[in-house]
Amino acid sequence: MLRYVLRRIVSAVLVLFVVITASFFVMRAAPGGPFDGEKKLPEEIEKNIRAKYHLDKPLWAQYALQMESILLHADFGPSMKYPDKTVNEILADGLPVSMILGLQALFFALLLGLPTGLYAGFKQNRWQDYTTMTGAMAGVSIPNFVLGPLLVYIFSLNLQWFDAANWNGLEKGLLGHFQSSVLPSLSLGMYYAAYIARLSRGGMLEVVRQDYVRTARAKGLSERVIITRHTLKGAVMPVVSYLGPAFAGMLTGSVVIERIFNIPGLGTHFVASAFNRDYPLVLGTIVLYSALLVVLNLVVDILYTLLDPRVSYD
Amino acid sequence: MDRREFVKLSATALALLACNRPEERKLVRKAEGPRVFQRSLGEPEYLDPGLCSESEGGTVIQDAFEGLYQYGASHKVWPPGVAERHDLSEDGITYTFYLRRDAKWSDGVGVTAHDFEWSWKRVLDPVTASRYASILWFLEGGREYNEAPADQAPALREKVGVKALDDYTLQVRLVGPTPFFLQLTAFYSYAPVPRHVIEKHGDRWARPENIVSNGPFRVTEWQQNQRIVAVANPHYWDRATIPFDKVVFKITQEDDPAHNMFLAGETDYLDSKVPPSALPKYLREKEPLLSTTPYLGVYFYLINIKSPPFDDVRVRRALNLAIQKSSIGKYVIKGGQQEAWSIVHPGLEDLGYTKAQGDTFDPDKARELLAEAGYPDGKGFPRFQISYNTLEGHKLVAQFIQQEWKKYLGISCDLDNMEWKVLLKKQHEKDFQITRFAWIGDYLDPLTFLELFEGANPNNRCNFDDPEFNDLIHGSVREADPVKRFAMLKRAEAILCEQLPAIPIYYYVKQDMMHEWVEGYEHHLQGVHATRWFRVKG
Numbered sequence: 001m002l003r004y005v006l007r008r009i010v011s012a013v014l015v016l017f018v019v020i021t022a023s024f025f026v027m028r029a030a031p032g033g034p035f036d037g038e039k040k041l042p043e044e045i046e047k048n049i050r051a052k053y054h055l056d057k058p059l060w061a062q063y064a065l066q067m068e069s070i071l072l073h074a075d076f077g078p079s080m081k082y083p084d085k086t087v088n089e090i091l092a093d094g095l096p097v098s099m100i101l102g103l104q105a106l107f108f109a110l111l112l113g114l115p116t117g118l119y120a121g122f123k124q125n126r127w128q129d130y131t132t133m134t135g136a137m138a139g140v141s142i143p144n145f146v147l148g149p150l151l152v153y154i155f156s157l158n159l160q161w162f163d164a165a166n167w168n169g170l171e172k173g174l175l176g177h178f179q180s181s182v183l184p185s186l187s188l189g190m191y192y193a194a195y196i197a198r199l200s201r202g203g204m205l206e207v208v209r210q211d212y213v214r215t216a217r218a219k220g221l222s223e224r225v226i227i228t229r230h231t232l233k234g235a236v237m238p239v240v241s242y243l244g245p246a247f248a249g250m251l252t253g254s255v256v257i258e259r260i261f262n263i264p265g266l267g268t269h270f271v272a273s274a275f276n277r278d279y280p281l282v283l284g285t286i287v288l289y290s291a292l293l294v295v296l297n298l299v300v301d302i303l304y305t306l307l308d309p310r311v312s313y314d
Numbered sequence: 315m316d317r318r319e320f321v322k323l324s325a326t327a328l329a330l331l332a333c334n335r336p337e338e339r340k341l342v343r344k345a346e347g348p349r350v351f352q353r354s355l356g357e358p359e360y361l362d363p364g365l366c367s368e369s370e371g372g373t374v375i376q377d378a379f380e381g382l383y384q385y386g387a388s389h390k391v392w393p394p395g396v397a398e399r400h401d402l403s404e405d406g407i408t409y410t411f412y413l414r415r416d417a418k419w420s421d422g423v424g425v426t427a428h429d430f431e432w433s434w435k436r437v438l439d440p441v442t443a444s445r446y447a448s449i450l451w452f453l454e455g456g457r458e459y460n461e462a463p464a465d466q467a468p469a470l471r472e473k474v475g476v477k478a479l480d481d482y483t484l485q486v487r488l489v490g491p492t493p494f495f496l497q498l499t500a501f502y503s504y505a506p507v508p509r510h511v512i513e514k515h516g517d518r519w520a521r522p523e524n525i526v527s528n529g530p531f532r533v534t535e536w537q538q539n540q541r542i543v544a545v546a547n548p549h550y551w552d553r554a555t556i557p558f559d560k561v562v563f564k565i566t567q568e569d570d571p572a573h574n575m576f577l578a579g580e581t582d583y584l585d586s587k588v589p590p591s592a593l594p595k596y597l598r599e600k601e602p603l604l605s606t607t608p609y610l611g612v613y614f615y616l617i618n619i620k621s622p623p624f625d626d627v628r629v630r631r632a633l634n635l636a637i638q639k640s641s642i643g644k645y646v647i648k649g650g651q652q653e654a655w656s657i658v659h660p661g662l663e664d665l666g667y668t669k670a671q672g673d674t675f676d677p678d679k680a681r682e683l684l685a686e687a688g689y690p691d692g693k694g695f696p697r698f699q700i701s702y703n704t705l706e707g708h709k710l711v712a713q714f715i716q717q718e719w720k721k722y723l724g725i726s727c728d729l730d731n732m733e734w735k736v737l738l739k740k741q742h743e744k745d746f747q748i749t750r751f752a753w754i755g756d757y758l759d760p761l762t763f764l765e766l767f768e769g770a771n772p773n774n775r776c777n778f779d780d781p782e783f784n785d786l787i788h789g790s791v792r793e794a795d796p797v798k799r800f801a802m803l804k805r806a807e808a809i810l811c812e813q814l815p816a817i818p819i820y821y822y823v824k825q826d827m828m829h830e831w832v833e834g835y836e837h838h839l840q841g842v843h844a845t846r847w848f849r850v851k852g
Contacts, residue, residue: 032735037367039445040742040772042461048443084360084518085538093538149570157577160342164578165571166540166564262571264539272567277735 012294019290024063027282034080034277076284081276087284097167098265102250104181105189113196118235121204139194148187148260165262184261188254192246196239203235240307244300248293343831344579348850353583354572355563357539362520363505364437367445374542375502377845378527382411382499387847388836389758392497396425406491406794411484418549419508420532427478429506434476437503440467446503449756454487490792494759530556530846539565561845576827584827594648603827606650607837608661610755611822615748616776619815628687630814635673635680636722637715642820646714647707654818656811658760661839667760667800672811677722684723692724700727702750703734741775760803767815778815
């Protein structure tokens with residue numbers, strides 16, 4: 001197990017290295033630079049700005065400088081678009097917000113998706129199954145950029161229960177936090193809730209046909225015990241393996257939700273920094289997202305061995 | 315749920331969906347009281363007046379800093395700021411400003427003429443690399459210092475026409491008589507910056523934890539993509555007249571959340587961020603909370619006049635004549651924009667300028683000119699491209715113009731949309747045939763639009779270099795008689811109408827929304843609405 005984890009960590013470092021290198025060069029190849037603006041700068045001035053950010057050096061030297069600063073100091077340098085902020089500061093502000101949003105959405109997705117899916121699986125081909133699965137189909141098909149504005153329209157503009165946009169954090173207390181975060185979490189989590197419902201239904205269907213469940217029934221155990229003791233653990237397995245990609249998807253997929261609800265997370269920077277050609281910020285967000293993906297996948301793989309005795313990496 | 319309950323719930327849901335106009339709902343203002351003002355804003359880059367180059371940062375800076383003069387509630391009023399009064403020499407070139415003695419930085423230190431001298435030279439310093447430095451080129455020696463190579467810069471710095479004669483007297487020498495110079499001193503690049511704070515904190519001086527300013531408000535908090543909070547500056551000399559203790563700028567990148575926050579009563583004033591999708595309905599139904607006013611900007615299509623067949627002026631005129639521009643504001647982008655046939659914004663006629671008259675819509679004449687140029691009914695006219703940056707509004711305009719040219723001239727073109735930075739690169743390299751462009755005037759004078767076409771102007775992107783036009787522009791800068799000066803500029807504008815290096819499309823309008831509890835809003839052609847001129851009822 002330990003050897004497996006170590007091997008995965010080494011390969012993760014390699015992946016990140018390739019990601020940094022590839023994004024560095026692809027970014028520089030894109031036409032236009034960070035300092036191209038509506039007003040053209042006089043040559044001397046442009047020269048001064050470029051020198052300040054080492055853009056006057058040859059590409060390989062820029063790459064070496066950037067790598068040195070990232071590897072030795074974990075420092076991405078100052079943002080080119082927001083010169084009095086460093087990329088590390090921007091990421092440190094945005095990451096917790098995206099994480100909280102992602103966790104809330106995940107929590108909501110599990111809360112809604114898991115029980116309905118298991119229930120539907122248990123009641124296969126009955127009306128309970130058909131209604132929940134129709135609902136799940138709708139949840140998968142409605143894009144969050146439709147759901148988000150619709151929720152805002154009903155619950156904040158008309159009913160005025162929740163904030164229309166923005167992120168309160170804990171400044172206005174827990175209630176204030178939920179006032180601003182419930183709608184975005186719902187819009188972000190709905191797709192995943194639906195998907196989880198379908199996965200857990202499938203898991204349940206597979207498990208209830210297993211021999212050990214038949215044995216349990218033959219022993220004369222009550223349905224309640226069969227469900228809680230024997231089927232549940234096996235039925236959630238597909239969901240567990242989906243949690244890693246789901247959470248990663250919520251983090252990166254929050255780009256749209258963050259725009260709709262104006263949430264100051266990472267997603268906003270992810271897109272805007274590329275349009276602005278803010279090289280250090282683009283690199284920072286890419287590295288952070290890739291690191292998250294790699295770590296989340298590793299965690300899920302480890303979690304898997306703990307839940308399913310049949311899986312082993314040794 | 316029984317059937318009756320279901321029907322009742324559906325009816326409620328439908329009723330809720332139906333009443334989406336703000337006045338049909340009972341709106342509650344969500345704020346801490348009438349002495350807090352909440353307004354929308356896009357994300358600024360930074361709050362250093364000397365380095366700022368965009369309107370978002372400018373909006374906050376106008377509230378936090380104060381120049382020699384300041385922006386009034388409308389563009390017709392320019393109240394004095396740090397300057398109490400000024401003298402102007404007879405030749406109109408030397409200004410002497412007398413500064414008020416009670417002007418202070420928000421840390422209590424006095425604002426002096428030395429601060430202005432240092433701040434203006436800082437903007438022009440090539441090492442500062444300010445993007446808006448060219449707006450200080452009106453100062454004698456300003457451009458020379460700004461563009462100086464490193465070894466000559468120190469000597470040229472001494473020659474810049476700004477000098478503190480003592481703590482409260484500032485002498486300014488200009489390149490030529492500049493009738494709009496007092497307005498310029500209100501612009502953020504001309505604002506003083508606190509030398510004592512900058513020398514202490516360096517590049518990070520304008521962050522909320524360090525910033526010191528001399529205007530009505532002082533920035534205390536900035537959460538990226540969320541809000542900027544500024545509180546009343548206790549040391550501001552005119553503090554008694556400021557109606558707010560606090561102003562909260564709610565930052566959004568997109569129009570829709572800003573609009574939603576406004577509709578939910580979370581902002582008092584929606585500064586231009588009315589989503590294009592909501593506009594047609596508001597305009598049709600004459601929404602009382604919406605204000606549409608002329609805005610000092612012009613939207614045009616630049617033509618690369620060195621690239622055949624556009625090197626033939628008859629072709630350019632034909633293209634211009636064959637667009638029914640009045641349809642654009644009404645039916646194409648539907649924002650109420652006014653059609654444009656010459657480059658200077660008509661709002662400047664308020665100042666005594668008379669615009670040059672260009673051609674107007676005339677498809678018959680267009681066909682005639684095109685035939686004269688050798689393309690009867692568009693036959694043999696090479697297929698060409700319109701380049702624009704990806705945005706719904708630009709696409710609609712481009713499609714409309716494409717159809718007009720096909721319909722009236724029988725010529726075909728392709729639409730080539732691209733990312734903004736890519737388009738900028740192409741424009742700077744003059745690698746285009748026809749491209750979308752727009753210009754927002756920096757000051758209230760025709761020169762702000764016309765100088766774009768002067769041969770040596772770094773922002774001239776269409777290869778236009780007409781000796782008569784250049785002479786008129788250069789001459790106007792040195793002309794002391796305002797009547798003669800306007801006549802020269804009018805002639806220059808007329809040359810643009812004849813030569814058409816750019817096809818004017820429409821003049822901008824600015825759409826703002828204010829709740830009924832907001833007072834004090836007036837039309838400002840430059841779209842600057844400083845917080846201090848607003849009032850909140852109740």
